[in-house]
Structure formats: structure tokens, C-alpha cells
Amino acid sequence: MKQSLQIRLGHQITMTPQLQQAIRLLQLSQLELQAEIQQNLDSNIMLELAEDEHETEEEDNLDFSQQNDTDSSNPDSSDGLNDDGDKIVDNIVADNIPNELAIDSDWEDVYSDSFSMSSDFTNNSDVNNKDLTEQSCTMETLQDHLRWQLSLTPFSDLERAIATAIIDAIDGDGYLRASLEEIAESLGKKNRVDIKEEIETVLHRIQHFDPLGVGADSLSECLLIQLSKFEPDTPMLKEAKRLVRKHLDLLGTHDYAQLSKRMKLSRDELRVVVNLIQSLNPRPGIQIGTSETTYVVPDVFAKKIKGLWKVELNSEVSPNLRVNNQYAGFISKLNNRADNNTLKTHLQEARWFIKSLNSRQETLLKVAKSIVERQADFLEYGEEAMKPLVLHDIAKELEMHESTISRVTTQKYLHTPRGIFELKYFFSSHVGTQNGGECSSTAIRAMIKKMVAAENSAKPLSDNKIATLLSERGIQVARRTVAKYREAMVIPPSNERKRLA
Numbered sequence: 001m002k003q004s005l006q007i008r009l010g011h012q013i014t015m016t017p018q019l020q021q022a023i024r025l026l027q028l029s030q031l032e033l034q035a036e037i038q039q040n041l042d043s044n045i046m047l048e049l050a051e052d053e054h055e056t057e058e059e060d061n062l063d064f065s066q067q068n069d070t071d072s073s074n075p076d077s078s079d080g081l082n083d084d085g086d087k088i089v090d091n092i093v094a095d096n097i098p099n100e101l102a103i104d105s106d107w108e109d110v111y112s113d114s115f116s117m118s119s120d121f122t123n124n125s126d127v128n129n130k131d132l133t134e135q136s137c138t139m140e141t142l143q144d145h146l147r148w149q150l151s152l153t154p155f156s157d158l159e160r161a162i163a164t165a166i167i168d169a170i171d172g173d174g175y176l177r178a179s180l181e182e183i184a185e186s187l188g189k190k191n192r193v194d195i196k197e198e199i200e201t202v203l204h205r206i207q208h209f210d211p212l213g214v215g216a217d218s219l220s221e222c223l224l225i226q227l228s229k230f231e232p233d234t235p236m237l238k239e240a241k242r243l244v245r246k247h248l249d250l251l252g253t254h255d256y257a258q259l260s261k262r263m264k265l266s267r268d269e270l271r272v273v274v275n276l277i278q279s280l281n282p283r284p285g286i287q288i289g290t291s292e293t294t295y296v297v298p299d300v301f302a303k304k305i306k307g308l309w310k311v312e313l314n315s316e317v318s319p320n321l322r323v324n325n326q327y328a329g330f331i332s333k334l335n336n337r338a339d340n341n342t343l344k345t346h347l348q349e350a351r352w353f354i355k356s357l358n359s360r361q362e363t364l365l366k367v368a369k370s371i372v373e374r375q376a377d378f379l380e381y382g383e384e385a386m387k388p389l390v391l392h393d394i395a396k397e398l399e400m401h402e403s404t405i406s407r408v409t410t411q412k413y414l415h416t417p418r419g420i421f422e423l424k425y426f427f428s429s430h431v432g433t434q435n436g437g438e439c440s441s442t443a444i445r446a447m448i449k450k451m452v453a454a455e456n457s458a459k460p461l462s463d464n465k466i467a468t469l470l471s472e473r474g475i476q477v478a479r480r481t482v483a484k485y486r487e488a489m490v491i492p493p494s495n496e497r498k499r500l501a
Contacts, residue, residue: 026364048324050322142174211285371394
């Protein structure tokens with residue numbers, strides 16, 4: 001193959017480190033942003049927390065009141081970055097973000113603007129200094145709960161070893177996931193003739209630990225253990241045990257007609273039996289060691305004031321940041337060139353970080369305002385009034401790229417009178433209506449949920465019937481689409497929703 005030289009013309013936009021930082025800050029969640037801020041405070045001596053606005057104003061008016069920010073550089077020009085990373089179209093740094101500072105800049109012109117955040121965070125020094133791990137409570141697991149009861153129960157050394165092996169083999173739902181042979185093998189005593197009987201004896205005692213029914217190897221056994229603790233004169237107790245032993249599959253499919261026939265019970269008697277069984281816990285283990293509640297702090301608030309919806313940022317989620325004027329003033333006074341360069345670098349990074357934070361908050365506010373304006377009917381009337389909305393709609397209105405809207409709406413939360421919602425919740429596809437209009441998928445799901453809640457439990461609505469009812473409202477939805485929406489809302493099919501009248 002002959003070698004040759006070719007000249008090609010091409011256009012390429014390169015992301016500066018500052019633009020990369022702004023994009024990364026935009027997609028961070030609130031907790032991640034706070035961690036990023038703390039990391040920069042720890043690593044950059046030019047960044048500091050502003051104690052309060054009054055003190056900030058006083059300090060700015062002291063030694064540096066005569067200094068002006070002479071930076072007149074232009075902002076980065078970029079269209080954004082698509083998903084493939086080929087083109088930059090993000091508008092998140094469209095404000096006046098300066099270029100890198102020149103070496104011969106007047107370093108006494110110190111940037112002293114601050115990034116406005118909550119003073120509550122900075123005033124609480126105990127919160128700042130306390131290890132976050134000390135604030136999280138230790139959750140008790142199911143195994144911990146069972147071992148605690150084991151320590152209070154008289155057992156021989158061998159029985160205690162068996163009980164420990166059994167507890168270790170119980171899963172989070174409370175079921176034993178190992179056979180007796182596997183437990184014996186784990187103890188190194190599988191060749192003993194009587195070890196299986198001893199394991200069964202210990203297992204029986206553990207099954208009556210709290211929560212009752214833990215250690216069962218099947219749903220039927222779990223329910224029978226719980227039924228064994230009812231008073232003997234409990235109505236239909238005997239029939240309930242018989243149903244659990246022999247006809248649990250029919251109960252699972254809600255085939256009440258077949259159940260009534262096989263058990264030779266009237267409909268009223270069967271209702272008493274089913275209610276008794278439904279009072280039991282099929283997963284006793286989940287009562288212990290439940291996951292810790294995660295609280296969401298909103299990034300944006302939407303409030304209706306004098307008939308108009310107002311949107312504002314939550315200023316209580318991050319500390320106030322500013323450039324440390326004292327360290328910035330050392331730049332022109334130090335004779336050591338290496339120290340001077342280090343301070344200049346820190347100052348440059350601090351200014352960019354504050355600019356990027358401001359850009360993030362401004363972009364978040366713009367997007368939130370646009371969403372609230374378009375979804376005002378939802379805030380007024382609920383899910384059924386949700387309008388169709390896609391990322392392109394907001395991007396076109398704000399002249400941003402869709403990737404920017406995607407970043408700013410991920411893990412960012414809006415507080416409304418109807419609750420707290422992730423910004424992505426307000427986006428949904430649409431379905432055409434008979435009159436040529438559009439209906440959002442969120443509104444359709446709300447309608448389906450409302451229909452199911454109002455249905456006759458003895459004759460629940462099928463997916464086809466729901467599709468017909470929606471069609472009567474002018475919304476053309478296929479049966480399979482109804483099934484998809486129903487499954488997304490964790491609503492069981494009609495045969496599983498059927499109940500005794």
C-alpha cells in the first residue's frame with residue numbers, strides 16, 4: 001500500500017477543565033454536591049465558609065473595599081455535549097465565566113463574590129465536626145434478633161451450635177434456606193445417626209422464636225406455625241389449617257368457587273377462613289431489620305402566592321462559600337515565586353468553583369420554573385391533569401441541549417403542596433385522544449389506579465375492560481398498554497384482585 005500525506009479540514013470543540021467541572025456539578029445530587037463542596041474546602045485554602053451575610057459585608061468593606069474585580073474575559077462559548085461526547089451543547093456555563101487568569105494580572109483585584117447558601121449549615125459547628133457515621137443508627141438484623149433470643153434460651157453446647165447454624169441459614173424473609181443434611185454437614189457431624197433428630201428439635205424451638213414462623217422451609221409450614229398459636233376455640237381454625245395444608249394454591253389464584261366446593265364450606269364460612277389466613281404474616285422476617293428511612297430534602301420549592309405559582313431554590317442545603325480575601329492579599333506580598341504560583345492556582349480554582357456553583361443553581365432554577373409553568377394543572381388538580389412533556393420541550397424553550405435538561409432533572413427534587421417529586425417525574429410520553437389532543441401516560445396511570453380502587457372486588461376489571469372504559473373517555477389505549485401501566489404501578493391482574501363478596 002502506497003503511503004501518502006493528506007490534509008483534512010475539521011471543526012472540533014474542546015471542553016476546558018472549567019466546563020467539565022460545571023457539567024459535573026450540574027449532574028450531582030444534593031448529597032454528592034455537599035461532599036464535593038466539603039472536598040474543595042479541605043483542599044483549597046482560598047475557599048472559606050461565610051459565617052453570615054452581615055459579617056461577610058463587614059469583612060468585604062475592610063481591607064479590600066477599594067479593590068474591584070477587573071476580570072473582563074469572555075465566557076466559554078459552547079453548545080453542549082451530547083450523549084456520545086462528540087459535540088458540546090450544554091449551556092450551563094453561559095454566564096460570564098472568565099478564562100484562565102493571566103500571569104501578569106493585577107492580583108490585588110480579588111474576586112470576593114459569594115455563592116449564596118444557608119447559614120444554618122455553617123452556624124452549626126457541631127454538625128460540621130461530627131462524624132456522619134456516628135449519626136446513623138445501627139439497624140438490628142433478623143440474625144441479631146434471633147441470636148439475642150438464643151442467648152436467653154437454655155441449650156446444651158451442641159444444641160447451641162446447631163441453633164447458630166440454623167440462624168445463619170435463615171434469609172431476610174425468615175425462611176430456612178438450607179436442608180437438615182447441609183446443616184449437619186456444616187457442623188461436621190453428618191455421619192451421626194441421631195444428629196438429624198437433634199437438628200429437628202432445635203429447629204422446632206427456633207420456629208417459635210419471635211417473629212413466629214421464622215425458620216420454616218415453606219409458606220405452608222410458616223402459616224401453620226402461626227395458626228398453632230391461636231386459641232383452640234377460634235372460629236374456623238381447623239378449616240384454616242386444612243386449607244393451608246391442602247389448598248393453598250387455590251387460595252393463591254383466588255379460585256373461591258373451587259375452594260368452597262373442595263372444602264364443602266358455604267361462602268360465609270369460607271370468608272371467615274380466608275380472613276383468618278390473611279391475618280397471618282407470610283414473610284415474618286421482614287418485621288425485623290427493616291431498612292433505614294431515607295429522607296429527601298428538596299432542591300426547589302413551588303408555592304402558590306396570590307394566585308401565581310412561584311419557584312425558588314432551597315437555600316438551606318449547602319453552606320455559603322466565598323474567596324478568602326486574606327489569603328488572596330498575600331499573593332502580591334510574597335517574594336517566593338513557588339508560593340505565589342500556588343496561591344494563584346488556588347485562587348483561580350476557587351473563582352471557577354464558585355462560578356460553576358452559581359451556574360448550576362441558575363440552570364436548576366430556570367428548568368424548575370419552566371416545568372412548574374407547564375405542569376400548573378397537575379399542581380392544581382392532581383395526576384389526572386398531568387400534561388405530556390418531554391426533555392426536548394424544555395430544552396427548546398430554554399435554548400439548552402436535552403442532555404443538560406437530563407442532568408439537571410436527575411436526582412433533583414421539587415417540593416409542592418402535593419408532595420416532593422423528582423423533576424424527572426414531570427416528564428412523560430403522550431397518547432392521542434379521539435378529538436386530536438394528547439394525554440400523558442402519567443394521567444392515564446392515575447385513571448387506571450382510580451378505576452381499580454373503585455371496582456367491585458368480587459368482579460374486578462380486566463385489562464380489556466379498562467381499555468374500553470378509557471376509550472369511552474376519548475383515550476385510545478391498547479390492552480397491552482393498560483397491562484404495562486398496571487404492572488408499573490404494581491397492581492396485580494384481575495384474577496389476583498378478586499375477593500369474596
